[in-house]
Amino acid sequence: MKAIVINEFGGPEVLKIVNLDTPSISTNQLLIRVEATSVNFADIQTRQGTYHAAGKPPIIPGLDAAGIIEAVGSDVKGFKVGQRVIAFPKTGSYSEYITADENLTFAIPNNVDFRTAAASPVVAFTAYKLLADVGRVQPGETVLIHAAAGGVGTTAIQLAKILGASCVIGIVGSENKVSTAIEAGADHVICYEKDEFAPKVNELTNGKGADVILDSISGKVTEKSLDCLAMYGRLVNFGNASGDFGQFITKDLHASCRAVLGFSLGTTRNNRPELLREPAKWLMSYLAEGRLNMKVGKSFKMEEAAEAHRLVESRKSTGKVLLEMNK
Structure with a gap:
């Protein structure tokens, strides 16, 4: 699979596309083929090495994604292959595939498209x-x-x-x-x-x-x-x-x-993920009913991640900036 990897902290130029093995999943996880992921200011801080949860390179940046379930772990009860979901992955979302725990994965309503879904999680x-x-x-x-x-x-x-x-x-x-x-x-x-x-x-x-x-x-x-x-x-x-x-x-x-x-x-995702279940219920219903409209300012190809970062870092962007894997 292709993924954006940070091998050293620095400017947008450190965002490099590399080929990696598709990740394996544990019994309580899902493998998700990513359709789109959002670019958040925390991703800029991750790239710079200033985000509190960034870790050390090599790092795949990205906090959330929307996509289709490709495989489910043996202990997963609430999801099935082929289902459309949003998720907070274990190790970054600038990637063609991600793994996510079941309790950090949420079904997308049928009438909500991937762009809207990808703009919403964070x-x-x-x-x-x-x-x-x-x-x-x-x-x-x-x-x-x-x-x-x-x-x-x-x-x-x-x-x-x-x-x-x-x-x-x-x-x-x-x-x-x-x-x-x-x-x-x-x-x-x-x-x-x-x-x-x-x-x-x-x-x-x-x-x-x-x-x-x-x-x-x-x-x-x-x-x-x-x-x-x-x-x-x-x-x-x-x-x-x-x-x-x-x-x-x-x-x-x-x-x-x-x-x-x-x-x-x-911090909440890492320590109290159960606190996100109730918000997910309300937010997905608001999206499905059209009461909540996600503002997508601009979307980029995966290969244009550096350009997306420059836009967000300039503070000239409005709404959400997305990376679309199949654009």
């Missing part, structure tokens, strides 16, 4: 957990989403509305991303190139602030987010794309009954 599972379980969004609340034009951002905007938020405010880094966040359903979009976001959020909420804030940027963005977090609000950090680390003063939390929370989908 961003949709992350967004759902951030909003429903960690941020505990309640009907009528205001949700603020940083990086609102990206894969998680455009998905979280939609899910916030599905879960009952009355107002969703998106923050984007450039004017050309405003329309993407609006198309996803944001009620207001703030471009931090033009405006300081915290005063603007407070103005939009009549001084109350946002009840739930999703922050994948960290650093100064986290610190400024506390300036527009409502009483009893929840700030959920799930990344540090800025490369910096924010700080806060403890009394700014307890006096206002506010909370700063953290979430990692990777």
Whole structure:
């Protein structure tokens, strides 16, 4: 089989296509022929050697995939050969074949195509957990989403509305991303190139602030987010794309009954995979019903993985970027 392998950390040029043996499966695993896989910012960090779960080269990057089951282990009960699935693989997804544990594999509804399915696992599972379980969004609340034009951002905007938020405010880094966040359903979009976001959020909420804030940027963005977090609000950090680390003063939390929370989908997949079963049920039904629309910004051939990385790393992409194996 063909796969993209990182033999040394570095720039996009270290992504090389190599021929490898098709992997074997254990009794509780499935062998899946990959149709498409998404490109996530964690893949950039893996390539650079800065992702916390990257390991050491040689590495096949990639966190999720959509494809068709080619073989099932003897202990697998819920799947069969030929079934269409999404999965979080054991050892990377930039590959023609992957292996995945049964409890990290989920059936694709019949009316959902592979592109939509491949765009959904990391961003949709992350967004759902951030909003429903960690941020505990309640009907009528205001949700603020940083990086609102990206894969998680455009998905979280939609899910916030599905879960009952009355107002969703998106923050984007450039004017050309405003329309993407609006198309996803944001009620207001703030471009931090033009405006300081915290005063603007407070103005939009009549001084109350946002009840739930999703922050994948960290650093100064986290610190400024506390300036527009409502009483009893929840700030959920799930990344540090800025490369910096924010700080806060403890009394700014307890006096206002506010909370700063953290979430990692990777940690959850590795340590508490059972926590993804319930989100999968809801997310697959939302996709099947057309209530959740996955925004695919651009797709590339497997051989164009370096180009895909350059696009994501430039922060000029919107929606999800995909690698399609049969494109």
